[in-house]
Amino acid sequence: MSARPLAVFGGTFDPVHIGHLTVAWEAAELLDAEVRLMPANVPPHRAAPLASAAERVAMLRAALAGQSRLVLDARELERDGPSYTIDTLIELRAEQDDRSLVLLLGADAFAGLPTWHCWRELFDVAHIGVLSRPGVPAALSDELLHEVVPRRSYDVDALRHQPAGMVIELTVTPLEISATRIRELLAAGRDPRYLLPVGLFDTPALLAPYRD
Numbered sequence: 672m673s674a675r676p677l678a679v680f681g682g683t684f685d686p687v688h689i690g691h692l693t694v695a696w697e698a699a700e701l702l703d704a705e706v707r708l709m710p711a712n713v714p715p716h717r718a719a720p721l722a723s724a725a726e727r728v729a730m731l732r733a734a735l736a737g738q739s740r741l742v743l744d745a746r747e748l749e750r751d752g753p754s755y756t757i758d759t760l761i762e763l764r765a766e767q768d769d770r771s772l773v774l775l776l777g778a779d780a781f782a783g784l785p786t787w788h789c790w791r792e793l794f795d796v797a798h799i800g801v802l803s804r805p806g807v808p809a810a811l812s813d814e815l816l817h818e819v820v821p822r823r824s825y826d827v828d829a830l831r832h833q834p835a836g837m838v839i840e841l842t843v844t845p846l847e848i849s850a851t852r853i854r855e856l857l858a859a860g861r862d863p864r865y866l867l868p869v870g871l872f873d874t875p876a877l878l879a880p881y882r883d
């Protein structure tokens with residue numbers, strides 16, 4: 672088994688912001704993992720994003736320029752219909768043999784896991800790394816706790832040597848930044864410059880979907 676886990680950070684990224692990049696970067700360090708940012712083509716549980724999939728990918732490319740620790744994986748754009756995470760992880764598992772695979776989720780997304788398509792099967796193909804996020808209530812539902820408690824681990828080394836099945840909490844810098852807030856600011860004609868990756872400001876057209 673490869674020593675470095677592969678971690679997947681899925682999102683709508685409408686738009687990608689400094690919160691995403693910071694927690695993904697810190698997860699890469701904490702896990703010593705390769706981290707891929709994976710934009711959803713059709714996010715399953717929300718209204719359609721303001722920016723198209725191609726526009727969100729362009730923003731991610733601009734945001735990730737100049738570093739190599741975080742990489743873009745746009746495979747979900749090749750599938751029609753809702754971008755179910757289980758389908759993506761099954762595909763990755765087939766490519767990666769028994770490499771340790773970690774699905775990174777912000778604490779808010781993790782709390783909603785029991786509403787996901789085939790959610791219990793996620794544990795068969797990947798670990799879950801839960802990224803702390805401010806403003807998220809700590810309580811988890813009983814059905815989620817039932818799956819999580821026996822899988823909880825505090826040992827990154829153990830996670831590295833097993834392909835899937837564990838849940839690990841990753842304490843990252845708390846940043847109360849959301850794409851919702853950034854969309855609101857841009858729609859109001861304001862300039863959230865320092866909430867966004869530098870690359871997005873070099874090409875103002877990238878933010879046009881939110882200003883119109």
Ligand SMILES: Nc1ncnc2c1ncn2[C@@H]1O[C@H](COP(=O)(O)OP(=O)(O)OP(=O)(O)O)[C@@H](O)[C@H]1O
Pocket residue numbers: 681682683684685690691694775776777778779780781802803804805846847848849850851852
């Ligand atoms: N500031 C943050 N801290 C920790 N995790 C975050 C943060 N922002 C987003 N995430 C996580 O990133 C993933 C993708 O999130 P998403 O693209 O929906 O961003 P968002 O800021 O939550 O967007 P929106 O406000 O549109 O819902 C989710 O797992 C989410 O929990």
Ligand SMILES: O=C(O)c1ccc[n+]([C@@H]2O[C@H](COP(=O)([O-])O)[C@@H](O)[C@H]2O)c1
Pocket residue numbers: 680681682683684709710711714715716717754755756757780786787788
């Ligand atoms: O597979 C599902 O049923 C599912 C339901 C909701 C969200 N997801 C995934 O979770 C990630 C974060 O979603 P979101 O809506 O918080 O941006 C993104 O990769 C989505 O595709 C996946």
